[in-house]
Amino acid sequence: MNRETPCETARILRENNDPALEEHLRSCLSCVINLNAPYYEAPAGLETKIRERLRSETAPLSRWRWIAIAASVLLAASIVGNVSLLITRTDPRQLVADEVLSAHIRSLAGTHLLDVPSSDQHTVKPWFNGKLDFSPPVKFLADFPLLGGRLEYLAGHPVAALVYGRNKHVINLFLWPATMSGPNAAVTRNGYHLQSWSANGMSFWAVSDLDETELRRFAAIYKQT
Amino acid sequence: MPRGRPWAYATMICPALIAVPRRTSLRTMNPARKRAHFEQMVMPHLNAAYNLAHWLTRNSHDADDLVQEAYLKAFRSFETFQGHDSDDGRAWLLAVVRNTCFTWLRRKGEHTAAEFDEQLHSMAQPTPNVEATLLNRAALASLRNCLEALPLEFREAIVLRELEELSYREISGIARVPVGTVMSRLARARKRLQECLAGAMDR
Numbered sequence: 001m002n003r004e005t006p007c008e009t010a011r012i013l014r015e016n017n018d019p020a021l022e023e024h025l026r027s028c029l030s031c032v033i034n035l036n037a038p039y040y041e042a043p044a045g046l047e048t049k050i051r052e053r054l055r056s057e058t059a060p061l062s063r064w065r066w067i068a069i070a071a072s073v074l075l076a077a078s079i080v081g082n083v084s085l086l087i088t089r090t091d092p093r094q095l096v097a098d099e100v101l102s103a104h105i106r107s108l109a110g111t112h113l114l115d116v117p118s119s120d121q122h123t124v125k126p127w128f129n130g131k132l133d134f135s136p137p138v139k140f141l142a143d144f145p146l147l148g149g150r151l152e153y154l155a156g157h158p159v160a161a162l163v164y165g166r167n168k169h170v171i172n173l174f175l176w177p178a179t180m181s182g183p184n185a186a187v188t189r190n191g192y193h194l195q196s197w198s199a200n201g202m203s204f205w206a207v208s209d210l211d212e213t214e215l216r217r218f219a220a221i222y223k224q225t
Numbered sequence: 226m227p228r229g230r231p232w233a234y235a236t237m238i239c240p241a242l243i244a245v246p247r248r249t250s251l252r253t254m255n256p257a258r259k260r261a262h263f264e265q266m267v268m269p270h271l272n273a274a275y276n277l278a279h280w281l282t283r284n285s286h287d288a289d290d291l292v293q294e295a296y297l298k299a300f301r302s303f304e305t306f307q308g309h310d311s312d313d314g315r316a317w318l319l320a321v322v323r324n325t326c327f328t329w330l331r332r333k334g335e336h337t338a339a340e341f342d343e344q345l346h347s348m349a350q351p352t353p354n355v356e357a358t359l360l361n362r363a364a365l366a367s368l369r370n371c372l373e374a375l376p377l378e379f380r381e382a383i384v385l386r387e388l389e390e391l392s393y394r395e396i397s398g399i400a401r402v403p404v405g406t407v408m409s410r411l412a413r414a415r416k417r418l419q420e421c422l423a424g425a426m427d428r
Contacts, residue, residue: 026360029415032422033387036368040279042271046289050271050296051264057297058256 007031096155096205097187097194103152104172104192104207107161113170114148114163124149128160134177136160137202139225144171144218164218171208171218178203188212195219263303266314267296273315273389274322280384281326283373295325316391320399323381335377364422371421379414386411 007030013021025031088094107113116127124146125138131151140146144164152161152174159176178198187194193215195206206222208215254262267274274295278288299306299321306317372380378400385396397404 023359026365029419030387032360032365032368033372033383033418034390036365037372037388038369039272039388040276040285040288042275042292043285043289046275046292047268047271050268050293053293053297054260054264054300057300058260 007034093185093196097185097189097196099154100172100174100194100196100205100207101189101192103154103161103174107150107152107163107172108170113150115150117148119146119148121146124162132158132160134160134202136162136175137200138162139222141218141221141225143221166208166210166214166218169208169210171206171210171215173222174205174207175202177201186212186216197223199223259303260300263300267299267318270315270318274318276388277319277322277381277384278326280372280380280388281323281330281377287329291325291329292322295322298325316395316399319385319389319391323399327377330377360422361426364426367422367425371418371425374421375414375417379410379417382407382410383414383418 007028009028010021010024010031012018013024025035116124118124118127121138121140125135127149128136128151136149138146138149141164144166147163147165147170150161150163152159154174154176157176159174162173162175164171164173178201184195184197187196192207192209193212195204195215195218197204197219204219204222206215206219208218210218271292274292275288278291278295279285282288282291295318299318302321306314372383375383381400382396385391385399386393391399393404393407397407400407402410
């Protein structure tokens with residue numbers, strides 16, 4: 001913007017102090033516009049407004065934004081955690097495994113390991129008569145001597161607990177008529193191993209502090225016998 | 226061997242390291258520095274930006290809003306400007322202001338009649354010498370009204386040429402039309418303006 005010399009002709013006329021300049025400035029359209037049209041200058045506050053908006057555009061995330069982000073992350077993590085917990089909790093096999101393990105530990109902690117202490121399967125099996133509405137298959141196993149049997153209450157119904165030994169280890173084998181047949185499962189909890197399987201309409205859960213291979217061998221031998 | 230200067234050893238092993246730390250492109254520049262750089266380049270042209278916006282929208286309130294919007298838009302696309310450092314950024318800024326205003330005006334339903342007008346008269350003979358008239362006080366007083374009565378594209382060309390004193394080439398870049406179109410728009414705008422001013426003198 002140079003309002004002194006709007007056009008080349010005007011510049012020359014002015015330099016020569018030519019009286020024709022006055023006339024030119026009123027007839028040359030470029031000069032007329034340049035000298036007479038309003039030039040709108042930015043209002044006083046505009047520059048500040050723009051600078052502020054640019055600053056907020058580049059400002060790092062504010063403290064509240066960070067808190068909001070952290071809160072959302074925590075909420076998401078909590079939802080994921082709760083849902084996964086709910087899924088594992090509601091799995092009935094997991095619930096049964098918990099009860100089986102508790103029963104096993106209870107039987108070793110107190111004095112009530114055996115209701116019928118006997119290594120003779122023909123003594124143990126009839127003992128359950130009248131106490132259960134089913135007859136548990138009590139088997140003689142060469143490597144795992146029978147120690148006896150006991151009545152136990154598990155998963156909402158009375159079950160048979162057969163107790164076998166292996167060196168100094170005790171194996172509790174819980175069995176009851178199957179309400180559902182699931183796949184075989186091997187679970188390890190708190191250092192105890194659990195094996196479960198179904199056969200002939202019965203559910204079997206073996207639990208012991210024996211090492212896992214030994215317990216699996218026990219289960220295999222029991223199934224084959 | 227250079228002594229006690231680990232960096233010198235590093236550059237001997239990997240010569241590419243020499244170049245890497247020196248360059249700071251806008252893209253990687255920290256936001257505060259980028260903003261400072263931007264403000265330094267475009268703030269001197271705030272009056273030009275506002276003047277153009279005011280002439281295009283014909284009111285100060287919208288001009289104020291649109292200039293702010295244009296500055297933010299320009300800042301977001303600041304990287305693209307770095308490619309051609311042909312001028313001081315004024316033409317680039319005015320192009321952004323112009324586009325912001327046109328988008329807004331079009332959304333508002335402003336009639337942009339010049340296209341039709343141009344096609345109809347593209348074969349028009351050279352404009353007669355309309356600059357002979359000596360304008361009186363009344364004509365000068367109605368200059369603003371006559372300018373505001375021009376179709377948008379004509380008004381744009383006149384403002385950029387006569388008030389911002391940009392070259393035809395610069396105007397063609399801002400208005401995104403060939404230089405020939407800029408010249409014909411200017412000629413036709415002058416003719417209309419002359420007629421409008423002459424009409425004001427008769428009264």
